[in-house]
Amino acid sequence: MSERALQTLIALVLAGLWGAGLGFAHWRGNTWSLDRVEATMTDLRTLVRGTAKPPDLITIVAIDDEAVRNEGRYPLSRATLARIVDTIARFGPKAIAVDVLLVDPGKKGDDEALARSLRGTSSVIAAAAVYSGGKQSIAAEGDGPLARVPNAQRFLWPLKAFSDIAAVGVVNVVTDWTGTPRFVPLLFRAGDRTEASFSLRVAAMAVGEDPGIAPDYLSLGGRRIRTDIGHILPLTFYGPRGTIRTISATTVLGGQVDGGIIRDRIVVIGATATGAGDVFPTPFDPVLPGVEVMSTAIAHLMTGDGLVRDQYVRLADAGFAVVLPVVLVGLLAWRRNAIGLAAIVGVVVIWFVVNMTAFSQHIWLSAALPMAAAVPPAILFGAAQLWLGRNQAQYFATQSELLQRVQAPGFAGWLAKHGDFLLEPVRRDAAIIFIDLSGFTGLSETLGPNATRELLNTFHALVDEEVTSCGGVVTNFMGDGAMILFGLPEAATDDAFNAARCCAALSSRTNNWRVSLPASTASRLGFKIGAHYGTIVASRLGGKRRQHIATTGDTVNVASRLMEIAADQNAEVAVSDKMLQVAGRDCELFKSGALRGPVEAQVRGRSGSLAIWLWQSSQTL
Missing domain, CATH: 1.20.58 (Methane Monooxygenase Hydroxylase; Chain G, domain 1)
Structure with a gap:
């Protein structure tokens, strides 16, 4: 061979x-x-794959904004909930599922009214599993059909007045790191007690039989439901909110509901009101109501149209x-x-x-x-x-390996020629700039992941362009902010001058970028810049396979804190007096915009005060 x-x-x-x-x-x-x-x-x-048509088996009765506004409170009173159940029951549904935790006592008369309503119907109410540390877990090993069922610390059970007359199911779901529901556990354990999920209870009531449990599947209505490890059911969503037929609770209370969409169907009652909190991000919708997640799981159990793993x-x-x-x-x-x-x-x-x-x-x-x-x-x-x-x-392998260890692309050419760069820590004077967007976290919650990514991408691009043109290096992009360094790989006499020029250029460019954004976005978005000059310690940190350049020292901390002072003083840039002294009177911050100072300011986490200057570009004066 x-x-x-x-x-x-x-x-x-x-x-x-x-x-x-x-x-x-x-x-x-x-x-x-x-x-x-x-x-x-x-x-x-x-x-x-795209959206899919859900089965015509389920109708959601939504406790929406209109219902809350008419009631004047949230959650709805038990008496109002009883009226909703009574109205639905008159049309003969297969099952009524109440996706509301009834764990705290209400007014006596209201609780009695709801108990009477539930007694006369085929209904399922919600319970919740409580996990130690707030994290749901599945046993890693074990044998038997229930060995790897999610094991809870305890169950949050409905009031006895309700659980004695209605079936009870656990509503917990398994989410991934983004909060998207990926699975619905069909069974739960707490000690020696095993309980069915909310969706399984509802499906079993709709078909009129209890599910059979096997090691790798459940049987229901003569059909085998293939489940993943621990008897969890994978979820696949039909589309954005409202894809599963939804009517307002106000319509039901007003007697305007079409009986044809309730008769012989499963009716799920749950909250969709703004601020109710029971929402999840999905591929189609960043705020899918929890009641629609439960309804999706019920549909999968009834028709077998969910994902199989x-x-x-x-x-x-x-x-x-x-x-x-x-x-x-x-x-x-x-x-x-x-x-x-x-x-x-x-x-x-x-x-x-x-x-x-x-x-x-x-x-x-x-x-x-x-x-x-x-x-x-x-x-x-x-x-x-x-x-x-x-x-x-x-040669190319060595060069590639060195370049892959470094976060900042501005060091690529230098590292190719100086492979031992920063293997030992280096102390030197340098200028540090921090820039950060204001209001971005709240804005990202409404924009959605794609628009947020595009917004960040354009911001990062403009920062990189301006920093490169001024001779600096972006050492780290930190979400909606960046750390910028002037003084590596080699120190220069004009580092502070170039850093001051970069502050003005970043401010101008960021203002122009904000103006180009939609008004609804630009009005919620601001920025702040902090800059300081002093001694830093630069070194390479990490293992053999992956390294990055780290810059530490009081200069870095002060530059970061100066952003807070800029925000507090309604300025775009807060720059230390030391940096302007080194930069000289010919730097850009003295020539353009409005420069105020020096003023003595207290820097958070640092004893004593610091002389700083506050700068505002002419565009925003």
């Missing part, structure tokens, strides 16, 4: 073992580290995790030219089409797992082949 063939065989075996290890962990449900990527990929696939789907994922890296490594070894690259692209496209087709057919194949299994072996093998095939690759 030739040396190249032996190397290829070893690479194939290692790639297969890597994929098998990840696949086994995924089959056991232990790849939580990939959940963020999987959540993002699932949202993208959902958007590509059970042990067999996970086993298929594990198979892809083994096969895909082996195929890609094999193709890299076969041809290192355009034909080989085309073959690799073809394999990836085929996998993507298979994955997307399965998703459109409600089979939730993992996207993150095959990527995590295939990309590292392919990159490592390809890099090794280049290194072994060409001695020149050593």
